[in-house]
Amino acid sequence: MTRGGPLEWLTGAGWLVLVGGGDFRLGETAEIDDRLLARADFSQPVAFVSADVRSLSGGQELLDYYASLGGPQGYVVPILDAADARRGENRRLLAEAGLILLGGEDGASLAQVLQGSLALGGMVEAFVGGALVVGMGAGAAPLGEWVIVAGTTAPGWGWVDGVAVVPHFAGTAAEPDLQMALRTRRDLGGLGIPERTALALGPAGQVETWGEGEVTVVVPR
Numbered sequence: 001m002t003r004g005g006p007l008e009w010l011t012g013a014g015w016l017v018l019v020g021g022g023d024f025r026l027g028e029t030a031e032i033d034d035r036l037l038a039r040a041d042f043s044q045p046v047a048f049v050s051a052d053v054r055s056l057s058g059g060q061e062l063l064d065y066y067a068s069l070g071g072p073q074g075y076v077v078p079i080l081d082a083a084d085a086r087r088g089e090n091r092r093l094l095a096e097a098g099l100i101l102l103g104g105e106d107g108a109s110l111a112q113v114l115q116g117s118l119a120l121g122g123m124v125e126a127f128v129g130g131a132l133v134v135g136m137g138a139g140a141a142p143l144g145e146w147v148i149v150a151g152t153t154a155p156g157w158g159w160v161d162g163v164a165v166v167p168h169f170a171g172t173a174a175e176p177d178l179q180m181a182l183r184t185r186r187d188l189g190g191l192g193i194p195e196r197t198a199l200a201l202g203p204a205g206q207v208e209t210w211g212e213g214e215v216t217v218v219v220p221r
Contacts, residue, residue, distance in 0.1 A: 001161055004207040006217060007191075008161040013130040015039055016159060016201040020193030020213070021137040021168045024065055032198045032210050036099065037071045039132055044098025046074030049123075050139065051113040052104035053080055059103055072098065077119070085117035094122035100133045107141025107167075108149045111156050114142070120157065133159075140167045146188060151180030153188065160201070162220065163189040169216060170194065182218065190218035 001008040009016055017036065022028035040046075046066055048059035056076055063074040077093050079085050094100060100123055104110055114120045127133050135143045144165035146153040153164065166178055169192030178190055193199055197213035200206070209215055 002201070002203065002205055004201060004205040006219060007163075007201065007207060009201050010124070010127065010159040011203075012124075012128040013203050014127045015132045015203070016127070016143065017132060017134040017198050017210075018140040018143060018160075018165055018191065018193055018201075019134060019136045019167070019198040020140070020195050022196045022211075024062060028196050029211070031212075032196075033066070033069065035198075035200070035210050036132060036134060037066065037069055040071060041098035041130065042072045044096065044131070045072055046099045046101065047094055047097035048074065048076045048101045048103060049079055049094070049110075049114075049119070050102070050104030051079050051081070051085075051110045052106055055104040059101070062101065062103070074099075079113065079119055082113055082117065085114050085119040088118060091118040091122035094119055095125040097126050098131050100126060100131055102133070102135045102139030102142070103137065105138050107138040108147045108154050110139060111142035111147050111154065115155065115157065135165070135167075137167045140165050140193065144191065146181075148177050148181050151177045151184075153181055153185060160191065162187070163191050166190055166192045168195060172216070172218065178218075187220050189220045190216070192216035192218065
């Protein structure tokens with residue numbers, strides 16, 4: 001694991017970026033998008049994953065938007081269930097990407113579908129080799145060790161050690177599910193990331209905040 005300040009995350013040559021949310025169509029993530037494309041390898045494609053059929057058209061729209069900014073061409077990786085996540089072709093599509101975007105509206109479902117899969121292995125391979133892996137809104141939640149669901153915790157992928165990633169964060173007092181989880185798990189930490197804000201974790205231990213807001217780090221008791 002790589003360490004920066006109080007955080008530890010998966011070691012790799014790429015950047016791990018956790019975006020709290022925001023609508024790219026309204027320019028709410030413009031600074032974050034510019035920083036991502038500045039670090040992207042344009043010789044490799046962009047891959048979008050959501051495990052949510054409702055988000056597939058939005059994923060293609062996001063890929064088209066990045067291409068319009070001068071970014072590399074991309075594709076939506078067709079993963080909707082655990083069987084899709086076990087397909088070797090989907091693993092290859094992720095392993096060959098230089099920028100991987102995780103989206104959708106259900107972080108817990110995304111975490112479960114890809115947990116222990118070939119697809120997740122392809123994502124790790126890409127990240128270790130230098131790809132940027134970007135959790136966008138709910139798509140950031142699986143990258144923590146735990147995902148908070150209705151005040152309880154479900155397993156995440158553990159790319160960020162010991163914490164639950166909470167996108168769309170509005171302050172601990174406004175997050176009852178996080179408060180309940182913190183009361184029941186003394187070993188749980190939290191990363192609260194508000195809208196229009198990203199936490200970027202770099203390969204040499206860099207910890208950067210991009211966008212308008214501030215990231216809240218809740219340390220375990």
